[in-house]
Amino acid sequence: MLTVASSVEEALAELEAGARAVAGGTDLVVAARQGRSPLPERLVAIHRLSELSHMRESDRALELGALVSHRRLAESALVRERLTALADACAIVGSIATRTNGTLGGNLMNASPAMETGGPLVCFGATVTLRSAGRSRSLSVDELLAGPGRTTAAPDELLESVSVPLPPPGSGSCYLRLEYRRQMEIAIVGATAVVTLAGARVADARLAITALAPTIRRVAAAEAALVGSDGGSDAVAAAARALADGSAPISDVRGSAAYRQAMAAVIGRRAIEAALARARGEHVPIPASPALHGGLR
Amino acid sequence: MKVDATLNVNGVDVPVEIEPHWSLLRAVRDAVGLTGAKEGCDDSECGACMMLLDGEPVNSCSYLALQAQGRRITTVEGLAAPGELSELQRAFLEHGGVQCGYCTPGMLISATALLERSPQPSEEEVRIALAGNLCRCTGYQGIVDAILAVARRRAVAAPDAVN
Secondary structure, eight states: OEEEOSSHHHHHHHHHTTOEEESSOTTHHHHHHHTSSOOOSSEEEOTTOGGGOOEEEETTEEEEETTOBHHHHHHOHHHHHHSHHHHHHHTTSSOHHHHHHOBHHHHHHHTOTTOTTHHHHHHHTOEEEEEOSSOEEEEEHHHHEEETTEESOOTTOEEEEEEEEOOOTTEEEEEEEEOSSSSSOOOSEEEEEEEEEETTEEEEEEEEEESSSSSOEEOHHHHHHHTTSOOOHHHHHHHHHHHHHTOOOOOBTTBOHHHHHHHHHHHHHHHHHHHHHHHTTOOOOSSHHHHHHHSOO | OOEEEEEEETTEEEEEEEOTTOBHHHIIIIIIOOOOSOOSSSSSSSOTTEEEETTEEEEGGGSBGGGGTTSEEEOGGGGSOTTOOOHHHHHHHHTTOOSSOSSHHHHHHHHHHHHHHOSSOOHHHHHHHTTTOOOSSSOSHHHHHHHHHHHHHHHHHOTTTOO
16 A cells, blocks of 8 residues: 655654655665565655755755755755765766656665765765654764665654755865766765865865675775875875775675775775865866766876 | 556546556556557666656656656657657657667657757767667667757757757
8 A cells, every 4th residue: 555645744654554655766666676675565655745855055064855856966056066976976876767756865765885875975974864753863874874775764764854064165075986887877886085175285084985895884094094195196095995995895796896896996096086186176077987987097 | 456546647637546556657558558658677777668757757667656646747649749740759760760669768758858958968968868768779879869950950940949
């Protein structure tokens, strides 16, 4: 059975009664078609909840309703300017149809270790608000992601919104993936870099790996290799090597663990270089992935 | 258990009886009776099932029909008056953009949405817009040429209407 919710309260009551939420259907319904997991018996459609569709800047953060699509994020001037890595990521999800119908909330709750938006959200320090009939709580995206397809949200909790802090002036960011084709692709390896420059020095660096571990995660050793440096090629190479060392990839049809680990250093280096270039005010096209594979070494 | 629903397809409200788990594709093909949209992969990879939902492309094989209630659904049948061809359809024929034809309905839907949001696309934009539509026959070039030709023709015909 499927209920089309007309209010958040109605959706929460359905979740409490055992329903699963569906928004764009680009993960849930596709998984059922592929036979990975059957469509849940009881569904609540949340796509009409306009209170979950907002996108507004407030208190030095961008507040996003769970229903904001990848396409809206990729086209947003604020996201492209201040949260560029998130625009890089959203612009290469699936195809235009996927990006139009797929939502940020659904992407997070699907918890794929290869999802594009996870690395940027983790590096920007994004938090999510989970709401159930009884209560509401906030936690970081890092705390939300528990493993492949698993989150720490309870079954009756609805991801209501995502808050993404805007990095300070002098920052630049990039999300990059290794891909075999331009669209309808799943990251073989991905890397996110968010850097802040103070003069010629790297004052802050947040570096995360995608599709290289059971969850998307930051790598402290890589960040330490970059912070305080001049952002030159030696420091960038050291940080990229640390990203590869911090990965624990699987082997599957799209790539062996050894290949993924080797490519982590390459993709990591390109992502860091692009983030530094953007922090210096240089132009790097969005999405970065196709441009950088042909351009930077 | 089947439920009653109303789907607005190509401007017509159609009452249907469908199972809650049915995809939009199945509802439109089996309950509405319009078979232009095709089932290819049934997995959101190939784009043969593509329709417009409020003017935006959707893989109808992976969209629940009940979620499409209250929205405007456009299938390939809705792109031209009965018995006629749209500008894009004619251009596909002229440029060799059709061979077996199975991908064509989805290609036309993607192309229609593209020219709506970007009347003068670059070749790169056209290829990105078609990335969710697979074609095993044409090698894509004829399809890309057809879309660019329509864009050029419209710019000449009504230079102020585009851009």
